[in-house]
Amino acid sequence: MPDEARQPWLGDRVRFFLSCYGLLLVPITLLTVFVYLPVVWAFTKSLYQFEVGGPARFVGGGNYAEFLTRDPTTYPSMLNMFLLTFFAVSVRLTLPLVVAKAIHSLSSDRARYVYRIVFLVPIVVPIIAIQLIWRGLVYADTGLINEFMRVIGLGEYGRSWLMEPTTALIAVAMVGFPFVGGFEVLIYYAGLSAIPTSVNEAARIEGCTGVRKFFLIDVPLVLSQLKLILVLTVIGGIQGFENVFVLTRGGPGFKTMVPGMWMYFNAFSFQRMGYACAIGVVLFLLILGLTLLNLRYFKSAEELKEQQI
Secondary structure, three states: OOHHHHHHHHHHHHHHHHHHHHHHHHHHHHHHHHHHHHHHHHHHHOOEEOOOOOOOEEOOOHHHHHHHHHOOOHHHHHHHHHHHHHHHHHHHOOHHHHHHHHHHOOOOHHHHHHHHHHHHHHHHOOHHHHHHHHHHHHOOOOOHHHHHHHHOOOHHHOOOOOOOOOOHHHHHHHOOOOOOOHHHHHHHHHHHHOOOHHHHHHHHHOOOOHHHHHHHHHHHHOHHHHHHHHHHHHHHHHHOOHHHHHHOOOOOOOOOOOHHHHHHHHHHHOOOHHHHHHHHHHHHHHHHHHHHHHHHHOOOHHHHHHHHO
C-alpha cells in the first residue's frame, strides 16, 4: 500500500482513539478524585492516630492490633454482622424468587404487569422512612405487635422489642418483613423471563412441571441473578449500619453493635479517625475476600454452560 493512502487511515485511527480516551477522561478523573483517592487516604491514615484537624502520630499497625486483639466490641460485633448478613442472604435468595415465580406463572399479561408494579412501589419509599415506621409503629410499647398481643390475650408477653437484649437483634433482622423487596423480585422476574420458550415447552412435554420444574430448570437458569443478589447482599450486610443506627444505635449495651456502627462512633463521636480508618480497611478486605470466593465458587448459568462446552 502506498504511503499516501496509508497516512489518512492512520490519522483517522489516531483521532478515533483520542476521542474515545477523551470521553473516558472525565469519568476516570471523577472516580479518581472522589473514590480512589479517599480509599488510598483511608489506607494511609489507618497507620496513624489523629483527630480531625489535629496532628497525626504514626502508630504503624497499632490500630489494627487494637481492633483485632484488644477491642472488646470487635468479635461480638462481627458475630452480629455475620448473623444479620446470613439472615438477609437466606431470605433474599428464596422469598423474592418464589414471589417472582408466582408472578411469572400468571396467565394474564395485565395481571403480571399489575403485580410487578405493586411489588415495585416500596422501592420509591426511602429506607430511612421504613426503618422509622418499624421503630415507632411496629416495635413501640404501643406498637402493632404489642397491641395485637393484647387483643388476643397475650399482653403479658409484650415488651420493648428493641430495648431488651434477648430480642433486639432479632427485631433488627425482621425489619422489612415479608422480605419481598421490589428490586430482588424484578431481578428474578427478568431472569425467569429470559428462559427460552423452547426450554419451558420441552419441560412440559417431558412432564416436568410445578415444583419439580422450579428446582430442576428455573433455579439453575437464574443462577446469574442469584449470584448478583448474593454479592450485593453480602456487601450491604458487611458495610451497612444504617438500620442499626436508626433502630438501636448498637444497644442495648452492645447487643446489636456491628463493625460499621463502631467505625462511625470512633470517627465522629470519639474522634479516633485513624482507628476508624483501620476498621474500614478490615471491612474492605473482608468484603473483597468474600466477593472473590463467591466469584470463584458460585458459578452463574453462563459459566456452567461454558464449562460443559
